[in-house]
Amino acid sequence: MYISIIIYPIDNYSQIKIIFDTDFGGDADDLGALCMLHNFIDKSECELLGIMCWSTEKYAVSAIDAVNRFYNHPDIPIGTRKEDIYFESWCYSKPIADSFYHELNYENVLDATLLYRQLLSKNADTSITIVTVGPLKNIENLIKSDSDTISHLNGKELITKKVKEFVIMGGQFPVGENEWNFNGNMPGVTKFVIQNISVPITFVGYEIGDKIKTGEIFNNIEHLTPLYVGFMHFSNNAPWMQEYRNGKIINNSSYDQTAVFYAVRKGTGIYWDKIKEGFCKPDENGGNKWIVGEKSNHSYLKLMMDTKKMATLIESIMLNDF
Numbered sequence: 001m002y003i004s005i006i007i008y009p010i011d012n013y014s015q016i017k018i019i020f021d022t023d024f025g026g027d028a029d030d031l032g033a034l035c036m037l038h039n040f041i042d043k044s045e046c047e048l049l050g051i052m053c054w055s056t057e058k059y060a061v062s063a064i065d066a067v068n069r070f071y072n073h074p075d076i077p078i079g080t081r082k083e084d085i086y087f088e089s090w091c092y093s094k095p096i097a098d099s100f101y102h103e104l105n106y107e108n109v110l111d112a113t114l115l116y117r118q119l120l121s122k123n124a125d126t127s128i129t130i131v132t133v134g135p136l137k138n139i140e141n142l143i144k145s146d147s148d149t150i151s152h153l154n155g156k157e158l159i160t161k162k163v164k165e166f167v168i169m170g171g172q173f174p175v176g177e178n179e180w181n182f183n184g185n186m187p188g189v190t191k192f193v194i195q196n197i198s199v200p201i202t203f204v205g206y207e208i209g210d211k212i213k214t215g216e217i218f219n220n221i222e223h224l225t226p227l228y229v230g231f232m233h234f235s236n237n238a239p240w241m242q243e244y245r246n247g248k249i250i251n252n253s254s255y256d257q258t259a260v261f262y263a264v265r266k267g268t269g270i271y272w273d274k275i276k277e278g279f280c281k282p283d284e285n286g287g288n289k290w291i292v293g294e295k296s297n298h299s300y301l302k303l304m305m306d307t308k309k310m311a312t313l314i315e316s317i318m319l320n321d322f
Helices: 029-042 060-070 093-099 112-122 137-143 155-162 189-195 216-220 226-237 239-244 255-265 307-318
Strands: 016-022 046-053 078-080 128-132 163-169 201-204 272-275 278-282 288-292 298-303
Touching: 016 029, 016 112, 016 255, 029 046, 029 060, 029 226, 029 255, 029 307, 046 060, 046 112, 060 078, 060 093, 060 226, 078 112, 093 226, 112 137, 112 155, 128 137, 128 255, 137 155, 137 189, 155 163, 163 255, 189 278, 201 255, 216 226, 226 239, 255 298, 255 307, 278 298
Parallel strands: 016 046, 016 128, 046 078, 128 163, 163 201, 201 298
Antiparallel strands: 272 298, 278 288
8 A cells, every 4th residue: 555655844953963772683673773873964954073882792783783884884883881791693683784785793882881981071051962762771870970080070961961861662651561662671771870860852762663563564675784784683593473473584573763753754643643741750770750740851652643654754764765
C-alpha cells in the first residue's frame, strides 16, 4: 500500500549540534537512529559532535566506527564506558565490524566522561543537544566528574553552561514500569541523572516508538550496507525476535529513531504534542510517573501523526530518500 508523506516546512532547523549517547548493538533501533543522523549531516541539518557508547560489548565501538566510515564521516569521535568488556553473539555489532572497514575499538577510544568534557568545554554556551537512547550511566558519570585540566567546571556545571536540551528516549508516559533505558540493570542511575539536570529535558517515551514499525523495507536494499547487515542479524538472532524469525528482516519498533527525529526536526504541533505542565518522577528500578501540575524543565511528547505515516517518514530518512 502506498502512503503519501508530506514533509512540512517545520521550525527553523539550522545545524543543531548533537552528542548521541547509545546502547548500540542490541536493539536495531540504535543502528537506525545513527544512520538517520548521518543522513541529516549530509542534508546539513545537524552536526554530530560525538558518539558515546554505553555498551561495553566487545565490538560495539568498532561497529559504530564502521558505520561512521561507511557514511564518509570518519572523524566523528567515539567515547565509551570503561568497564569490563564482554561478547554477545546475538548482538549485530560483530557482523557490522566484520563486514565494513573500521579502525577504532574499545581499547583505543576515550572514556566517555573525558570525551564529554572535551566536547562540552570547547563549544559555545547553550549550544549542544544531548540525545540519549540508552541507559544513562554515561550521563551520571559526567555529572559526577570533577574539574580538571579540560575545564575548571565540574560535570554538572558544564551541563548547565553548555547544554541547550536533553532529548531522552526512555520511560513511559504518563506512567510506566521497568522500561529498559530507565533501568539498564543499574538501579538509581536514572533517578540521580534526572534530579541533577537543570536544563530542559524532553522525554520521548517507549509508548511512541513501540507503535511505529520499521525495517522490513530493508529486505529490498543493497545487502552490503550496515542497515541490511545489522537489521538482518537482529531480526534472526535477538532473543526477543525469535518467535517472529523467518530468515528475513522483520519490522521492529522505532524507539530511538523517534528521539533523533524530534531532536533534529522538532515539529511540535505537527508530529507531536508536547506536554509541559508537570515533571517526570523516576523510581529506583526503571519506572516513572508524570506528576501533573508543577512547572519544571521537563516535557514529554505525544505522537500526533498517524503511526504508518511516521514509519514511512522515518524509513525514508534512514534510507536517505527524503
